[in-house]
Amino acid sequence: MRLEERRQNSAVIVARLEGLTKRYPNGTLAIDRMDLTVGKGEFVSLLGPSGCGKSTALYILAGLANATAGRVELAGDGRQVVGAGSIGFVFQEPSLMPWATVSENVALPLTLRGSAADLASEVIRCLTMVGLETFANAYPRELSGGMKMRVSIARALITRPQLLLLDEPFGALDEITRARLHDDLLHIWSETGCTIVMVTHSTTESVYLSNRVVVMAARPGRLIGSVDVSEPYPRTKAFRLGPGFSDHVRQVSALMDHASSGELI
Numbered sequence: 502m503r504l505e506e507r508r509q510n511s512a513v514i515v516a517r518l519e520g521l522t523k524r525y526p527n528g529t530l531a532i533d534r535m536d537l538t539v540g541k542g543e544f545v546s547l548l549g550p551s552g553c554g555k556s557t558a559l560y561i562l563a564g565l566a567n568a569t570a571g572r573v574e575l576a577g578d579g580r581q582v583v584g585a586g587s588i589g590f591v592f593q594e595p596s597l598m599p600w601a602t603v604s605e606n607v608a609l610p611l612t613l614r615g616s617a618a619d620l621a622s623e624v625i626r627c628l629t630m631v632g633l634e635t636f637a638n639a640y641p642r643e644l645s646g647g648m649k650m651r652v653s654i655a656r657a658l659i660t661r662p663q664l665l666l667l668d669e670p671f672g673a674l675d676e677i678t679r680a681r682l683h684d685d686l687l688h689i690w691s692e693t694g695c696t697i698v699m700v701t702h703s704t705t706e707s708v709y710l711s712n713r714v715v716v717m718a719a720r721p722g723r724l725i726g727s728v729d730v731s732e733p734y735p736r737t738k739a740f741r742l743g744p745g746f747s748d749h750v751r752q753v754s755a756l757m758d759h760a761s762s763g764e765l766i
């Protein structure tokens with residue numbers, strides 16, 4: 502999808518959280534009245550110190566956890582239920598079935614749904630997007646950490662989601678693998694036109710990838726500010742080395758300092 506089209510689309514709302522509050526049964530107030538609107542085609546990062554409720558917010562957005570109070574709207578149509586299939590989720594760990602091949606792992610969401618039509622070609626389409634088409638018959642034990650994460654991303658893409666949610670997907674990877682996956686994720690975002698919300702701990706990662714970085718603070722988990730990364734795509738190594746990148750990293754770091762002030766680390 503072209504940038505201009507993305508800008509027009511971002512007026513269309515894909516997800517909206519209003520007054521989102523989550524209290525766990527043990528009394529922990531994980532999120533306190535969080536408001537967030539995500540426009541179609543956006544790449545939004547949720548950043549904040551450990552325990553500020555990033556994953557909880559993402560799980561609620563995905564329909565994998567319930568809010569205690571507040572509203573979750575998806576696709577801007579006022580529905581409060583998550584439309585299964587229009588959301589893809591990438592977990593922190595690749596969480597692959599060790600006894601199944603790469604293809605079988607990627608096919609899982611469609612297999613569970615019982616929709617077998619075009620299964621093989623859909624699997625190849627997704628494996629090609631992550632550069633693993635020649636590993637279709639391999640087993641997870643034969644793959645590196647980065648390749649396992651690629652399989653996990655391919656599995657999330659198999660339902661052609663409008664909204665792709667990623668929970669700190671690159672935290673365990675080395676720097677070079679991480680940088681490659683950043684570029685591949687941006688390519689997938691551009692090719693599919695999907696909307697992305699990603700949880701991360703990394704200020705630089707959030708600035709490199711996103712058009713908007715939303716910063717949260719802990720105890721209670723809440724939103725404290727956001728930075729629009731108004732730098733053009735495609736983003737390349739030149740962007741990482743340029744002044745636009747460091748300016749935005751400074752802005753996000755200032756919010757992170759604010760988010761972490763008074764925290765015990």
Ligand SMILES: Nc1ncnc2c1ncn2[C@@H]1O[C@H](COP(=O)(O)OP(=O)(O)OP(=O)(O)O)[C@@H](O)[C@H]1O
Nearest residue numbers: 525527529531550551552553554555556557558722
């Ligand atoms: N199932 C649970 N029961 C009780 N408390 C929980 C549960 N899950 C998370 N919490 C607490 O809720 C708060 C928010 O947790 P969450 O995992 O959403 O934060 P996070 O920002 O994603 O953290 P991290 O960056 O460390 O993954 C934390 O204080 C955490 O201990």
